[in-house]
Amino acid sequence: MPNKSTRIGGASGYWGESAMATPQLLDAGVDYLVYDYLAEITMSIMARAHAKDPAAGFAGDFISAVLKPHGQAIAAQGVKVIANAGGVNPAACGEAARALIREQGLNLKVAVITGDNLLGERDAIAAAAPTEMFTGAAFPDKEKIASINAYLGAFPIARALAEGADIVITGRCVDSAVTLGACIHEFGWSASDHDLLASGSLAGHLLECGPQATGGNYTDWEDAGDISNIGYPIGTVSADGSFTITKPEGTGGCVTVGTVSEQMLYEIGDPQAYMLPDVVCDFSNVEIVQTGPDMVRVSPAQGYPAPDHYKTCLTYGEGFRGGTYMSFYGFDAARKAQKFCDNVFARANRILRGHNLGDYSETSVELIGAESQFGDYAEVNEPREVVAKIAAKHSEAAAIGILLRELTGLGLATPPGLSGFSGARAKPSPIVRLFSYLTPKDAVTITIDVDGKKIAFREAEGQAFDPAAITRPQPPQTPDEPDATVTVPQIQLAWARSGDKGNKANIGVIARDPAYLPYIWAALTPESVAKRFGHFIEGGADAAKIEKYYMPGSHAINFLIDAVLGGGGVASIRNDAQGKGYGQILLAHPVTIPAALADKLDDQKGISR
Known part of the structure; x- marks a missing residue:
């Protein structure tokens, strides 16, 4: 086993991403394709869709853009597929996958993992009234809740693979779990292999955002070359937890110490206490080395025992928001835009008072191209063109509708230079807020359904994490100031x-x-x-x-x-x-x-x- 490795292709970073990754990675040759579709906002959108249609609530493009056109190649190459495409309705996603497999005459076994969706326990959770884990805020009005999901880990995925699944569909799991689950299955890692689990999680963290590890969103963006044909990342993970990141030959983008390092630090908090359901990761001593063109080697990470709770994310409605962008150009562009925005709000506020709707709870004006993004550090000298972003929040959709109407209704009374490109007028949209709290692991019931065979899965208990156990590295010494x-x-x-x-x-x-x-x-x-x-x-x-x-x-x-x-x-x-x-x-x-x-x-x- 020491020399064993597996190739995992990161094929999706969000719901709605381009479908170009799957054929590209299949042509390159991989053992696993992993897809990450979910974010907190995605869950609330899927929850609303499911409330309207019991058959909806999952990432339909996993069926239409992945399995339908590429199911034959996936089966022929023996590639395993892991995706959190189930959203709030993984059972329906699984049935859609099985129906397609039958239609195409393929011999592929589908596993569906459920248990993360806690919306059915809303009343009991509201009665317990947990506080928000980061801010201490009180539990929201239960009638406004759209979704409640515990973030599951990788061990249920590994168990599904051990049961012979070719395609594993989950609801909400942590993004990196789709990769770590493959590693656990391939190498036999256990819940006590903390460093190995942390290393596999890091591999998953690097793959979970697709081409952000191969030149997308990169500081040296010009080095990425032809991003229309950007390569998606392939992680070759070894049994010792080390791995390389590369991309398919002949594709655009680049794999460098910079691209991989940037992605390692993307959306993390304390790098020595990156909390996941399977392990607490310490990335502080990970080394990233260029070993060849478009090939980077990543050393193993360190890990601590898994926590005894699941992070749980709840989304709830809190009124409405709306806004749009308008551009001004010519002399005094910024002052023209500001005057326009001020008067839009003045007019809208008069109408609100006439309808007894109350004031906007929050308003926002940002003059892009002036000083809005860089604040006091902006180096702008009388810009000749700016874009005014104007927006507001209100408890009533009608109040947002008034603002959006006046944004266009003031069009003939503005200072000169107003311009823009648009189709239909913007509409009010719901405000969805995030509320995070902890759920004990023993309070979540996980089920794995492998083509009708249902398995009750019991998660390892874990333990409370002690931040005092972390040994912090000594920071760099402040250098002496040289003469020049x-x-x-x-x-x-x-x-x-x-x-x-x-x-x-x-x-x-x-x-x-x-x-x-x-x-x-x-x-x-x-x-x-x-x-x-x-x-x-x-x-x-x-x-x-x-x-x-x-x-x-x-x-x-x-x-x-x-x-x-x-x-x-x-x-x-x-x-x-x-x-x-x-x-x-x-x-x-x-x-x-x-x-x-x-x-x-x-x-x-x-x-x-």
């Missing part, structure tokens, strides 16, 4: 990737060269980062809302910023409600380095000095 220095934007010294964690945002910063890291560490203090994002943080530039973590293995820093996304997801009316561009803001942060070290920058990417 050069100040450069951070993009010349580092890669960065950002994402959302509810109403928090994380920003991972990876030094292009280990020699740069002490200077980056010294420059990026909680205070300086808070100041740079003060226009986004609720309450202003509060350094207490910044957590800073050191990852010596990858020469990286991870920042976690609290209360910075205006609620996050579709609860937010921000232009960037998921913090996807926050890394770009931090890459403009100045860093002072010795003049002698600046010679290394000549061959680096980024803004010219």
